[in-house]
Amino acid sequence: MTVYWVSIYQEIRDEQKMAAYAALAGPALTSAGGRVIARDLPEKVYEGGLNQRVVIIEFDSLEAATAAYDSPAYREALAALGNGVRREIRIIPGV
Numbered sequence: 001m002t003v004y005w006v007s008i009y010q011e012i013r014d015e016q017k018m019a020a021y022a023a024l025a026g027p028a029l030t031s032a033g034g035r036v037i038a039r040d041l042p043e044k045v046y047e048g049g050l051n052q053r054v055v056i057i058e059f060d061s062l063e064a065a066t067a068a069y070d071s072p073a074y075r076e077a078l079a080a081l082g083n084g085v086r087r088e089i090r091i092i093p094g095v
Helices: 015-031 062-070 072-081
Strands: 003-012 035-040 053-059 085-093
Touching: 003 015, 003 062, 015 035, 015 072, 015 085, 053 062, 062 072, 062 085
Parallel strands: none
Antiparallel strands: 003 053, 003 085, 035 053
16 A cells, blocks of 8 residues: 655754755655655645645555665664754555
8 A cells, every 4th residue: 555754844943954864865765665746845825734844755555664764774864864853754545
């Protein structure tokens, strides 16, 4: 079953840490089978939504998404990010 990794950035505290993370995380996640579907600030926000950066990555399975998160390459990206952001990550099933 296809799943979607959804990252919601409530606060970017350090742009340099965010850039270092992005440089490592992109290749780590795509090499683990992830496909970036969308990433940016919303073009439009409705019904109390917040203007926060969102990243959506598609994986072929929950196992693939979980393995990507737990991979050494992604752990390296997380170390570079440190406390540079406040965010949440959700993995949700496709329909």
